[in-house]
Amino acid sequence: MIPRYSRPDMVAIWSPETKFRIWYEIEAHACDAMADLGVIPRENAEAVWKAKDVEFDVARIDEIEAVTKHDVIAFLTHLAEHVGSEEARFVHQGMTSSDVLDTCLNVQLTRAADILIADLEGLLAALKRRAIEHKNTIRIGRSHGIHAEPTTMGLTFARFYAEMDRNLSRMRDARAEIATGAISGAVGTFANIDPQVEEHVCDKMGLVPEPISTQVIPRDRHAAFFATLGVIASSIENIAIEIRHMQRTEVLEGAEFFSMGQKGSSAMPHKKNPVLTENLTGLARMVRAAVIPAMENVALWHERDISHSSVERMIGPDATITLDFALARLTGVVDKMLIFPENMLENMNKFPGLVMSQRVLLALTQAGVSREDAYAIVQRNALKVWEHRTDFKEELLADADVTAALSPEEIEEKFDLGYHTKHVDTIFARVFGE
DSSP, X not given: OOGGGOOHHHHHHTSHHHHHHHXXXXXXXXXXXXXXXXXXXXXXXXXXXXXXXXXXXXXXXXXXXXXXXXXXXXXXXXXXXXXXXXXXXXXXXXXXXXXXXXXHHHHHHHHHHHHHHHXXXXXXXXXXXXXHHTTTOEEEEEETTEEEXXXXXXXXXXXHHHHHHHHHHHHHXXXXXXXXXXXXXXXXXXXXXXXXXXXXXXXXXXXXXXXXXXXXXXXXXXXXXXXXXXXXXXXXXXXXXXXXXXXXXTTOSEEOOOOTTOOSOSSOTTOOOOXXXXXXXHHHHHHHTTHHHHHHTTOOSTTOOSTTHXXXXXXXXXXXXXXXXXXXXXXXXXXXXXXXXXXXXXXXTSSTTGXXXXXXXXXXXXXXXXXXXXXXXXXXXXXXXXXXXXXXXXXXXXXXXXXXXXXXXXHHHTTOXXXXXXXXXXXXXXXXXX
8 A cells, every 4th residue: 555545553564574473473372382282392382482572584584485485484484594493393383374374364454453443433433523513503405416405414424423333333343253263274174283273373363263264264254354344435435425515615514624835726726625535535446446356255266275365465455554544534524624504504595495395295285285286386386486596485475375275374384494403312312322
């Protein structure tokens, strides 16, 4: 992943240094377990831990791999250079490369999940704060991009909160599903290694043993993990799209914070562009791009092939690093977002009173007018407002068919904005609790 869209804690998880450190810990813990079982001498297991403070030389491992054409063998050769060939002769006994590679990958993914969970919690805090702040800030709700009926900015933030809260649950479930390890040997039968070794290694690495591994951990787990990342990315885009729409010049109900010295355009000094949320839309596409390859990795030949390997070397770092950056960026956008309540009311009244058409329709039906006739009466008055920018209430008061069914006071009452916000507290209690 390019540095522009990366944060250091997540990047560190995927560094070669971190990977080799995890490989080392897997091998060292496996030696401990085998020594406990009397399979290898205790002194050999203890000798492996002489390398616990070693900074593994990535360049040296790459140099060895250039000859061996095998990354795990290259690492084991380098480890023996630190531990000693005689002392290291029992390292990796009964194990296969996938025991190390797959267990390591799942350690990295669980660590990445922990960061993403923290990111989501931070975003939820920002969304909740803004929802409460604008709980009763009236704005027009839109369907098909067209004015529908009044809502509040607080409800907009609240629905994004609820969506991200679901994503937090999904991310926690995805972490639990990916947190498995396998030290089961060739084709996963434990023929040359005791299952207790797997249990010990998994316990030390914060994983649980994979119930059945066929030399590799089943890739449906990884598919579910990356699918979850894709859903979260889509939710990020959902929020970003709303903010981008709100910042359009002819809408301007909200906007990204524009910092001192910031420039919007190289050609037009007046521009304030929604660059952060546009960027988030693009980043969401990149995270989702990892989902299909992860799904396709599920189908492997027999007990194992490596068609999944090259895919995961790319999508593991790229998807988690990108999503981490995107969640942090969105949290900043929400936290500092500018809200313009006056513009919200002005937009709602561009066609005065028109958004109250349903209330009038329902009132006419309740007064005894058939729904078909009531719809026709309301629509003909609404079309006058669309075409001539007249006042909807005044049109209704001048329509004999309306006044025959409703008194002026009843018509006036149908334009009370408070009618549309009377259940906001109920919705907030559902979303945030009492």
